[in-house]
Amino acid sequence: MYFFYSGKRRRKLPFSLRLFFRAMKLTIVLLMLAMGVNASGYSQTVTVSGKSIPLEKILLLIEQQTGYSFFYNNVDIGKAQPVDLSLDHVSLETALKQVLKEQPLKYTILGRTIFIRPSAGTAPAATVADNNIKVQGTVVDAANGQPLIGVTVQVKGGTAGTTTDANGRFSLTAPDDAILVVSYIGFGKQEIKVTAAPMRIALIATNTGLNQVVVVGYGTEKKKDLTGAIASIKAEDLTRTASTSFTAAIQGKVPGVFISQTNGAPGSASSVRIRGIGTTGGNQPLYVVDGFPLNGSSMSIPGSSSKVDGMSIINPNDIASVEVLKDAAAAAIYGSRAANGVILVTTKRGKEGLVDINLNAYTGFSQLWKKPAFMNATEFARMANELYTNSGMAPNPQWANPESFGKGTDMIDEIFRNAPIQNYDLSFAGGNEKMKTRMSLGYTDQKGTMIGTSYKRYTARITTDLKASKWLSFGGSLAFAGTHSQGQNTDAMQGGIFNLAQQFFPTLSKDSAFFGPGGYYTKDGDNPVLKVASIDNQLKNYRIYGNVFGELEIVKGLKFRTSIGLDMNSNRISSWEGKVVRGFYIHPQATLSERQDQGITQLIENTLSYSRSFGQHNISAVIGQTAQSNKNDWISAGGNGYQNENLRVINGSDVSLRTASGTGTYATLASYLGRVNYSYKSKYLLSASIRRDGSSNFGPNNKWGNFPAVSAGWRISEEQFMKPLSNVLSDLKIRGSWGQLGNDAIPAFGYLSTIRSGGNSDNYVFGTGAQSIAIGATMTRPGNPDLKWETTEQTDIGLDASLLDDRLYLTADYFIKKTRDMLISLPVSLEAGFQNAPTVNGGSVKNSGFELLLGYRDQVGALNFDVSANIATLKNVVTTLGVGQPIVGPNLPGTSMTMTYTQAGKPIGYYRGYIVDGVYQTDAEVDKAFQPNAVAGDFRYRDINGDKLLTDADKVQIGKPWPDLTYGLNMNLSWKGFDLNLMFQGVAGSDIYNANKVSNYPMKYFNGNGIVNGVKDVLNHWTPGSGINDQPGLKYIDANGNYVNASSFFVEKGDYLRLRNLVIGYALPADFVHKNTGSALKSVRVYVSAQNLFTITGYSGFDPEIGSADPLNSGIDTGVFPQPRTFMAGINIGF
16 A cells, blocks of 8 residues: 655555454464463363272373373382272362372373372382482483483483483482483483482484484475485574574585675675576575465665565574475475575474473674775875876875875774674463464664664564364464665765775865865765765565465375465665765755565465375375465655755655656466375385476466476495494485476566556657657567576485494585576667567576585583584586677676676686786886787786787686685584584685775776775885886876776685684573572573674685675675674573
8 A cells, every 4th residue: 555645644554564463463362272271271170989099090091081191100100009089070180189199109290291200219229228329410402401301310220210300300319330321202312320419411312313304395204214405404503693594594504505695784685506506597596484485585775785685584583494405306396496496494383381481682783804904194195196196197285295194084984883783582382282372573673884774673473283183283374574774885886885985085084075175186976974874775674474274184194285375575665865065976956766565475285195104115195286476566756856855755855856657567376296205114215206387477388397306215224234334334325316497587477578658768759849749668678489497407416324323424415407498688789679688598507516514423421512514516617508699797887897707618607807917017028018008017918819919809717706615614512501602604716806906906986087095005006116016006097907907906716714603602500590580480591692703814805705696796896895793692581
């Protein structure tokens, strides 16, 4: 709904928000109902009468009448005395007290389970009483320090034993030299020598082992049965990082997944590449949240170079697991959208038991981690005078005494700041066997390290699962996310805040305009601090998404599931710049532009699944049908000529200077899918899948596409001939896969021609006068009826191994990924009359590489640790390019410098230019050369073809943005309540095109007249007789094109190693927490965290992490907003 304002503004919530709040009210009622139902079990009545009734029979009767389950040791119950009872509709607690009144037993109720254990002092006696001691302790989860309930603690070789209570505590009597055997389902067994002092035993979860359940497309599988390349990341690995973005949280954790931040602005988008670059178009993966494919595209802030992460709508604290589907066997079930990989996100849901409340809060600040050294005022004035003199120009008289300026103004310090951050997450979860619910709220407020940038996020999520009967269940989830981002034009070469700060004269005060007196050989730029004050660029995004499902078990193993999903997205975008008259920079009229985007995605899915075992044969299958529609529309308006700059609405502008426009798109996708898995003895594994997609984006001849995949696995460790190695080799599996995937990342109805009408350039003139103008139309994009899918064919060979009782684990893969029928824009001449080039299928790309994950986990005394390293190699090459001519990337803004090319035999978007062979030292050297405009002190370019001419034929590959190697190192340690997490991430073999050198090195503005400040490296420029061979001399006129020609001078190594995350935490002992809070709190953990603590790199710019969503413009540093260093302190509280 849109409103135009005149006078007072009336505010009305959008329909999507009103709908969300209604749903919130309904779900809160359901949550309260679930809590009430869960609590009501304590008031259920019990009726039992009889003489000498065995205790085991009484417990069975209570279980049948109340629905509660009992957990006990048969030995303890067997020793109990028969009971005489006459109970008539008494409460559950009254019944339990009466039943156990004369017994050496006690009970604890947790959720729907009643634990029966010996009373204090009743533990079985050891056989040698004289050497007995009382052993007490607590058993906790090594991952998070939480107490474990119902853990079996036994004396090895004896009969004494017990289980832990609701606080994880145990107590028994045992010989002073006894060994305790501690075991619990889902955790590794431990044997520990008893001590007289209280013991703290930390068990390591084995859910990373073979029986771990992994989420796959349209189902789940056990890890041991996987035949595809799937990486799984659990909740604790995400929440340890205290990151506001889940894509940033998984950075460096998965081999073959290269994630880079596009810039350091808060909430900024991530570039995610899974197994390389397969096309010159869209390369982002498909995101599927709880089975619902979501659009993860980044959102642009108007007037800014920053983009907001489209997946920031998901709070990392709501995530239960993330699965990355890397190969075709894993991803083919998603067909035409899976060519770039698939990321499955499963959110947390309610669990059976008492209501669980958790609070996570942290606060901290961010700062600039690195600042290249720029010349101070004295150095700048001295170099500027030298530049003028070398160029035969009179020096600026104001700079006649450079030493008088001292250090002057450092404008970099003026635009950067220590920026605060705060985050709060609160969740409620609970339920019973009939209904389970979870609700969470989140709030993030983060200022950017650069002035004029900020980010706020509000999230809410509710999930509910209902068990109507043994064969019928329902469920659903509803989520809301609101983000508010403020941005600046940070990395643009012209007018960007960052570049203006680098170019600012240090001889001026921070409040001065950019110019010297009368514009004396200076560039008419602007003061960046003052410019920020006159600009307000905002993006407000509101998104509601969710789905509901019903599942019916027709017969045992056969289930039908139907689900409906809805995603509503609304963007409110505004860009304001006030009237400015400052020096030579004049913005004569205040301007405002506003835009409203709305999108709705609807999804219906129906699947039929079957899973059964027949002896040693296991089979599972799923078939399904889906239908999805996407509708998007936007309307924009602009205004100029504001008389009152406090009235920042379109109606406040000059009515004759207003503009408006709008458009919309609609696309649909219909699909059929199927998959079958078979295993024999869990030793021989086979899987096959296929998806058939039909898209409205493609023409009638190619509207449908088929995407098959097959895979197989062999668990060699289960073979008889491997049994002699079973003490060392826990598991070994070889797997292989082949499949085809698609990419439909083109505009809606891309096969059709599009036209535009109503613009001045669209009209026609016949005769003279106002009546001579006739409304016309312009073809904006010619159609292509033969347009079809991009197809990616992928082959993978992998190995999964675990050794030494799962302590040492390894996963290795080698893949070949070939993309054909690449979707590209066909180059056309201007005479064709099209505004946009047609999309065609042309060209193919090959990516290949090796991936390795190697880790070791163990417990040594009280120390638990898990250390893993991952590496991935990648080779990218364009094998054919059907359009014939190379695809030329965009020019550096404001210049004719073209840096990136794409052609057969080379990587996508490689850097092309001249090779610099040093600097001409004398005029005599120049006279012998082939560069007619060169003089001593200019670059010497290599004559590649030996024709003694400097031409385009002498340009060669001088670099590439894609790393040969990416790697990560993760370390998790815990000891007596303390925990330490370290995560390193790095790349090797990539190059950065440092476009900042275009202006920072020559001290000459690259687009027009004027000088600017430069880096301190300028002080080491060539001068006659200096012998300096890597940097030209200073001069005003660059006839040789030293800083205009694309060349190897601008290319630097992009290798880096970064300590991405450091977390140190301490979980207070459970006994201490219970004792001092009256059992109100379950757990308390405090922690400190640092992100990007240090970076090792040889790159001279601000930051070597140069991310971009455009493969034809990657790795080019035009003044990218650097990643910040962040320090935080936080607390986790469980209620």
